Every structure is written in structure tokens, then in C-alpha cells.
Amino acid sequence: MPQRNRGRPPAFDRDRAVLDAARLFWRRGYSGTSTRALTASLGLSTSSLYAAFGSKAGLFEEAVRTYAERYREIYEQAVAEQDIRTVVERVLTDSVHEFTRPSDVHPGCLSSSAAMTDSTSTLDxxxxxxxxxxxxxxALLARVERAIQDGELTAGTDAAALTGLVQSVWHGLSTRSNLGATREDLLATARLAHELICRQLTPPAL
Incomplete structure (x- = not known):
């Protein structure tokens, strides 16, 4: 009898696997996400999952670092801007765009997920x-302090207070995003906050 040609197995998409796993971990936590649930969601056998990520813990850690590190990148890019007003604007608006990325490319915000209260033995x-x-x-505080030293901001500007204000707005935007606020609503809030902050940042008169 002629031998049937077997179809080629689908190519392994690591990025997609990490995204799908992150959704489960974010929703159920580490302990609440079984290996069986992961293999079913990712379409992998247990042996394939272990071959790709080493362990369930390894997959969890890769998911956390992949999606949390994006916020470090946002801050690094923002503080590299030459104007302190642009720095503040980018921290807030770029973060809003990250908070509200489509669910098919983003698992949601880690800061309020079940994974935050559940960890592996190697990653708290x-x-x-x-x-x-x-x-x-x-990083933001250092950039604000430099803006004061360079004369972008008045000498009496409280760098720690200004940084704390921006961070407080950031956390508020993150929380509202998790509660279902739309990108448009969050951007409107971020832009108003940026405008109000910048009114307090009048540089010394030349």
C-alpha cells in the first residue's frame, strides 16, 4: 500500500505561546494555572512545553519579564527626550497605548493581575x-533633576514631588485601564494631566 504523506506540524510560535500563557497566569495566578491548562491553551505536549521553556516556572518567568519590561523601555525612551515636557508627555501617553494594546497582542496589565500575588520559587x-x-x-527623577540643573525648570521645583505626581497619574491610568476605560478616555486624561503639570513648570525668565 502506498504510504500516506504526513502533514507538517505547525511551526512553533514562541511569542504567541508566551502571550497565551501570560493570559492564563494573569487571570489565574501561577499556582492556579496547571500544566494541563497551559498545554491545552498553547497546543503543545507536556514534553514540548518543557523542551521550549524548561518548566512551567520558566514559562511564567518569561511571560512576566516579556510584558513587564516593556514599561522600562517606555521610560528609557521618554527620559532620552531633550525637553522635559516631552518626557512627561511620553511617559503618560506611551504608557496608555501600552495599557490598551489589543488583546490579541497583549495579555493585560500585570500590576493588578492574579500573578502579582502568586510567584514561583525563583521569581517573586x-x-x-x-x-x-x-x-x-x-530614571524619571534623575531626568527631572537634570532639567532643573539645566534651567529647563525653575530652581525651586521639587523634583521628588514632580516625579511622584507623574507616577501617581501613571498608576491611576493603569487602574482605570484595568477597570475598562477606553484608550480615548485615558489619553484625554493623560493629556489634561500633562497640560496641568506643564503649567507649573514655567522656566525662569531670560
Whole structure:
């Protein structure tokens, strides 16, 4: 009998696998997401999952780092801007665009997900995210301090207070996004906040 040609197995899409896994982890937490649920969602066998990611813990850590690190990139790009007003604008508006990316390319915001209260033995998610936020805040604070030194802002500007205000707005936007606010609503809020902040940043008269 002629031998039937077997169809080629679908190509493994690592990015898609990490996204699908992140959705489960964000919704159920690490402990609440079984290996069986992961293999069913990703379309992989248990052996294939372990071959690709080492373990369930390895997949979890890759998902957390993949989607949390995007916010570090946003801050790094923002503080590189030459004008402090553009820095503040980009921190807020670029973050809104990240919060509200389509669900087919983004699992949702980690900051209020079930994964934040559940961790692997090697990655404390809450501690990791807190460190990431602290790193972002330090980068913004350093940029504000430089703006004061360079004369972009008045000498009496409280760098820590200004940084704290921007961070508070950021967290509010993140929370509202998780509650279902639209991108348009969040951008309107971010732009108004930016405008109000900039009114307080009048540089010294030449």
C-alpha cells in the first residue's frame, strides 16, 4: 500500500505561546494555572512545553519579564527626550497605548493581575514589579533633576514631588485601564494631566 504523506506540524510560535500563557497566569495566578491548562491553551505536549521553556516556572518567568519590561523601555525612551515636557508627555501617553494594546497582542496589565500575588520559587512577581517601578521612578527623577540643573525648570521645583505626581497619574491610568476605560478616555486624561503639570513648570525668565 502506498504510504500516506504526513502533514507538517505547525511551526512553533514562541511569542504567541508566551502571550497565551501570560493570559492564563494573569487571570489565574501561577499556582492556579496547571500544566494541563497551559498545554491545552498553547497546543503543545507536556514534553514540548518543557523542551521550549524548561518548566512551567520558566514559562511564567518569561511571560512576566516579556510584558513587564516593556514599561522600562517606555521610560528609557521618554527620559532620552531633550525637553522635559516631552518626557512627561511620553511617559503618560506611551504608557496608555501600552495599557490598551489589543488583546490579541497583549495579555493585560500585570500590576493588578492574579500573578502579582502568586510567584514561583525563583521569581517573586510583586517584588520584581516593585523593583521595575522603582527603577522607572529613579530614571524619571534623575531626568527631572537634570532639567532643573539645566534651567529647563525653575530652581525651586521639587523634583521628588514632580516625579511622584507623574507616577501617581501613571498608576491611576493603569487602574482605570484595568477597570475598562477606553484608550480615548485615558489619553484625554493623560493629556489634561500633562497640560496641568506643564503649567507649573514655567522656566525662569531670560
Amino acid at each position: 512577581t510583586s517584588a520584581y514589579f516593585a523593583e521595575l517601578q522603582d527603577s522607572n521612578e529613579r
